[in-house]
Amino acid sequence: MLLGAVFKRLIRTGSLTVIDHRGERRHYGEPAGPETVAIRITSLSAEWRIALNPKLAVGECYMNGELVLEQGGIFDFLTLVVRNLGVHGNIPFTGIQRGWERAMRLWYQFNPEAAASRNVQHHYDLDGRLYDLFLDTDKQYSCAYFPTPDTTLEQAQLAKKRHIAAKLNLKPGMRVLEIGCGWGGLALYLAETCGVEVVGITLSHEQHAIASSRAQERGLSDRVKFEIVDYRRMLGRKFDRIVSVGMFEHVGVPHYREYFAGIHNLLTDDGVALVHSIGRSEGPGTTPAFIRKYIFPGGYIPALSEVMPVIEQSQLWVTDMEILRLHYAETLKHWRMRFMAQWDKAKALYDERFCRMWEFYLAASEITFRHWGHMVFQVQLAKKVDTLPITRDYMHDAELDLANREKPQRFAKTG
Template identity: 40%
Template sequence: MAGAAARITKIAEEVLGAPLPIRVRAWDHSVAGPPDAPALVIRNRRALRRLLFKPGELGLARAWVAGDLDIEGDLFQALDTMASLVWERGEDPDAPAGRVSKALAAVRSLSRPELRGAAKEMLRLAGLPIPPAPPAEEVTRRHGPLHTLRRDKEAISHHYDVGNRFYELVLGPSMVYSCAYWPTADATLEEAQRDKLDLICRKLDLREGQRLLDVGCGWGSMVLHAAREYGVRAVGITLSEEQAAYARKRVADAGLTDQVEIRVQDYREVKDGPYDAISSIGMAEHVGRKRYAEYAADLHALLVPGGRLLNHQIGRRPLLDEEAYQVDEFIDRYVFPDGELAPVGRTVAQLEEAGFEARDVEAIREHYALTLRAWVANLERHWDEAVRLTSPGRARVWRLYMAASAVSFERNRIGVNQVLAVRTPDSGRSGVPLRTRVWQG
């Protein structure tokens, strides 16, 4: 009989109705497919069972996290090649990604006569039809309704309380976990992150003695930069106990405890306004559609008249039917539980519905692809230590999540936008300069 790789390739091409664009290397050491392409390494039969029991992205993700699948060659190239087959379904159920999931489901159920031969062969290759248990890193149980204070804190803890040392390995000295702002593609990550923080400070027009609230402050980089470089009094809030402890130490080490306060607090619990400016950098993705109007209204109420909000947020492409939007299964189960993305137009509309005046929108999608590639390089450089600090599965989650996200930004599946919004006073004087892009320098 032919090797497992050739048999798997033949099954895949029957399912797709087209040649498979990557090589396959199977557990029996057989290889099939284009010789110059990256290889999908199928380490065992369990990988096939995962695809049969969870056709599509979740089955692939579970196999990757468990170590049943791997990529040989350029991970970014492999993910780019596979993107249209697995992820880019959009609203078209007959797009390749939709066909793959539907065909695998049909293979398992033997429901389509034209795929019956492929189905039987797949089942023979997969072995006993027992659903494998999900990897331990998967979020399985969640408590209470979506986006309550308790459930949001649990979701944040899953993602951020992985260990500060792990994040140091990935993020580097800047300890900024959001899209950098690259002066050139060959700049350092630290230079690009500093430029991003300074860009936000300039957009907010920060002045000495003003009060700044940083919502989702992470490890304190924004409040430290704003206090040190612009002389503001800053409050940073996070739901992660580990982040808060780390940020407080950084503040103390910098001698800024009189200017900077770090709290473990939800944005809905902040009652000590008004603030002159608010930054929300990579936090609003956790808010959710049902809570976004409340989020916008709460931040509006916390600002002085004329105060500015800089909302830095990942956005997705709009759908013709927004009710058809589904959260990415891999991201929801392994990375950001309960995270939701919205199109930038909806974000701007909801901010304005809350009373803000949107004064500037800057799309920096390509900057996030560069940032993620730098984080992946950091992780790969420190791979053994990252595995020791967490687990092989958790490190694999992060490598796949960041690499796949980089490809998604590069292919314009998702973007990231900085929205500058003002609580414009009744006088109509926003305080924004006539030429709004003066902060570009």
């Protein structure tokens, strides 16, 4: 069978047993042992789909119960496959498909305002109780910052907010715009700890409602406002600082010029912006078909080689750049383990098929950051060369000061 030929060429290290739809067992790779991963494929149709379009079909078949793990879990199976694929991930016999993906990549990333709104709502307007099952208590849905291996998820997400606030070099009374405010945690932190005014914008009605409610509960509604609006509709407004965490992945390469021009126009002359985004270290690529179809339609993880030329043309200075390696892998590990522990509650909200879809998304994402070249970059931008201190010492000093000023985290889960 074609799938057998794929596995024979692919699996050289590690051990995989495949049980086909007829019940026949075939072994690939190193001799079978306690670490062997075993999968069962329930139909001939599933075998052909996995062989011909694995980046979509593996996830779909697992989600639909057509690919069953008999030994190990989906995380173990994907780890085995990715380790054999190497950094570039070229699956045998899929050259035509890769060519088609490359040809269509810009179309997949086309995100005019109406499409951007639909794409955001597809993911972020799910039942809010789902996110409570696996996120930290502040509902931070982006890469955390782990200063030490034993840092908890709650501590790491607080450290992330502190790290970002330090880079913004905030002063009391400043006006801050957060593009893509999530459930409001960062905006509330900046207002409460740094004494600034924040406008957080989102396209998710669910996030907007929760963020607004949290601001009211914290007594911060006079300093933190949340709006449902596209960043392209913020014309004529000015902010001392702009921060965007985990939103740039939804912009798309065709819109990068528009995005950074918007940041330039929204900043005051002495303004500073901080963009925190997932990035790919191996150069431009495409969003995996499963993620694009089921999880983040319109989403794309950029390479710095796609981002920096646009910034260079936007009349903005790159005043600092940091690459966070493996921090998102650790974040996703925490999320995956928490989700698996709450499987029955997630199933009660949706169904078994949804749970398998979500597990596949979290597992595949963690593996991508741990083994396949994805990382997070934080790029600091300013209009003027002398807006910020010329050494990074102020960031370290600010983090220490913020840690001393932080109030106990009182964010309660909603839902």
